[in-house]
Amino acid sequence: MLMSQHHRIHTRIASMTRKRLLTGLLTTLSVVLTGLASVADESKPNIVVILADDFGVGDIQAHYPENKIATPYLDQLVRQGMSFTDAHSPSAVCSPTRYGLLTGRYCWRTRMQEWVIASYEPPLIAADCPTLPGFLKDHGYHTSIIGKWHLGWDWEGPQKPTMAPLARNSQKKIKWDFEKRIGGGPVDRGFDDYFGVVLPNMPPFCWIENDRVTVQPTDQYKYDSAQGTVMPRGFEGEPMAPGWEFDQILPEITRRAVSQIHDRAKQKEPFFLFFSMTSPHEPIVPSENFKGKSGIAPIADFVMETDWSAGQVIQAIDDAGIADNTIVIFTADNGHSHYTGWPELIAAGHMPSGPFRGHKGDVWEGGHRVPFVVRWPDHVAANVSNSHMVCLTDMFATFADVVDAALPDGAAVDSYSFLSTATSTNAANETSELRKGMVNHSNFGEFAYRKGSWKLVYKLGEKNLNLSRGKPTIAELYDLNNDIAEAENLSDQHPETVRRMTRELRKLISNGASRYGQIGANDCDVQFETTQKLRWAPSAQ
Template sequence: MKKSILLSLAFGISLLILTGCNDKELSKTKPNVIFILADDMGYGDVSSFNENSKIQTPNIDKLGEQGVKFTDAHTSSAVCTPTRYGVLTGRYNWRSRLKQGVLFGYDKALISQNRKTLPSFLQDNGYKTAGIGKWHLGWDWKNIEAGKDSIDYSQSVENGPSTLGFDYFYGFNGSLDMPPYVWVENDKPTMVPTKSTVNKGKQSWWREGLTSDDFSHELVLPHITDKTISYIEENANKDKPFFVYMPLPAPHTPILPTEEFRGKSGLNDYGDFVIMVDALVGRIMASLEEQGIADNTILIFTADNGCSNQADFDELATKGHDPSYVYRGHKADIFEGGHRVPYVVRWPNKVKPGKSDQLVCTTDLFATLADVLDVPLEDNAAEDSFSFLSLLNVPTNKPKRTSIIHHSINGSFAYRKAEWKTIFCPDSGGWSAPKPGSDGIENLPPFQVYNLTNDAAEEKNLFEQNPEVFAQHKKELADIILNGRSTPGTPQENDAIDFEWKQVDFIKQ
């Protein structure tokens, strides 16, 4: 009897040990994930996406050669803050209170504390999570209610990244041209700012504002690269896989290539800054190789919207380079140049190299990683996120994206399905001609319809010839807006607002 009990105990202990080992081994099969998000970088700035590019990006090109290159990828907005919201929530940005424009350095947190985010989802599924770089989603500075001059920089911010699923965060709140210029680590400023700086250079400008002694605009990009590599080294081959969200401040203004990269493009400082971005991608790739984890790491590179006109399109054109490639417009616009971006995904353990012209959106990362982990999403999470796992040649039964809603800086909408795109305004919705409110707008058709297969440059408005396309797109757009989601599932509510949402007046017509 005693012998059988001892044998049973021994068997049970052995089973526990084996189970523990299996759990540990299982955790190692989950891929690490690194998402690099460039800032204001055009589709045509990556040489493998633009056969006429005068900027060479060998590291991003190599990443595309080793993975899948998406040629019809889009950001959820043509500007910074909204796209970041979409990446981290899997939800269209205009469902939040931010219906147009972007946040600034002193603005309060945009993402609700009760919303499931991509990092909090990954935390729930055994990941360590880190954000390193440009936040630009707002947080609540201590005493901000009394005004920016009353902020207590010695205290932690509230509703910051750590409350939204990040185990570790190191970065700054706005764009690199928006004060205050203060590093924040795990929700606490690293130093109290005591000086004010400003730069009025043509492309290197930043707004005047408080700057801490440990913050150097020129060194921000290499600094966050060093931080990211340190994080990789510290967390490689550990029991938990890791997720790194790496939103870059470049090549957004201030355009500040370091001495090593000045003059390398033969174009201007913007071209040099793009080359500097490519070099940091190479450093991340090298770090993964050195740690022996490249094969089981999903590494993604993309941008948050199209290239800004601060790059000086006219100057670049004289040297044969167009950051928007063949597409019309640039950052802020509803045209393709505002939101069509380079998008490459590498995962050597699972993904065969290739190219895809399937429609994808930056909101789709959330559902794709949930699909990788085979974890279902709740109805009130990632409402506008579709898995693109099948496009990586990985078997899945999840539906692919068949349509997308575009959004410009002034809140204008466009709806895309297959080759047809309908723009629900007569203008660019942004900064290129015809600008909203400019002379002659009243003489243009009220809406725009383009066939992108035949007219990638959006030169021939077919609105009057295709009323059935316009009517169908208007109905489908209205349904998606009012349904609170574009994915299958229970209808959801858009965030409550206390002002009129003028951009959707056409839905009531």
């Protein structure tokens, strides 16, 4: 009996010891895995994308020293990073470029075939469309956007917002309920949080935080030309928050972005910040510290304030001690605007589009060629230029390579990773291929197709958009290696090149995707050999 009792005690002690050992091992394993997760998070760089609004390819002085607007903050970024000299927005205007950046998909694959999202129109990004912020969130990132959205919301009111076939801003007189949640915006499309405006020149004139208006727009906007240049005259009487000041939009979103960087730097998880600037887009309203600073014109003052704003965000990264583990990209959504003071800039010797033809809205290079500067210490070489072709749709595939993750099925169908050329390594996913061609789209829905140095343009057949609707477009061909100003149409001299590139463009469109190995679907019947009849094309389904 004593032996049996002793055996039971020994067995109980052994069992307890095994439990303690197992508990200890599990605890140790948990600590190790937590530590590994922490290391993994720390190995993922923070990502800050600064997108200026209507900022020309010629507007950084370090890139074009003969130009006249001082940009000391961006000049410093150029010295610290790599400048891509053949970088492009997918569109020559706001909404479609933002769509392309956030989805990695050309916007003309949606029903919107021209112009931008009008006031109170519904979301352009479909609820089931994979987005860059959603992808990064799935891979451990906190995702934020500060500034301009301009991709539509589901506003609440007596009727649902609709996509007007031709009319612009036709819904501005509908009485919307600004106290209700606003669906379909940034926090429903992959972002953890948002602060900003619809855009600076369309109603409602108020701040939106996440999915709510912060202060009810109980006042009405009154047009006053003394407030700035190209004030939104067509929206007189529209809802506005009490005390709304247009010249305080850029300073406020700058403060918010700086604060966000300092807050996120204290957290363990990596972060993605999309600083979607509102300048130098109209209304041209430089704040008090910048009025008259350029000695040229208000638009030049506003470009200087844009430079300052971007500089504050970059400085916040440095001050927070996270510069070595943060990718910074500065770029723009399209070329410089031609209606906000262009003649004054030209007269002063400042060329917003550099040597390129055209400006915002155009199918020509000045409409969509943009500055593109990447800073990532110890990964991307400093103070160098890179002539590799880049499109803003490429950020999705590039950041997927950065986090070493495969793109989801059907995602980023027009996105190519530029990580390997930016870092001069073979670090990119082995299935990635460098971009060799590109499609650009104008404000009027015109198409341009690049392949190497050749650029095929299908432009309006008549003198304006309305006269061109439903009529054949005109094909022109340019050799950008020998004619960067697009001055000599070579379509008659090289008809076979026109035919070959036209076939390629047809295939690229019909495939619903342009990225290597991808097949997708367009949301409508996309035409480029005739001008579209409607701004919002009928659904393909």
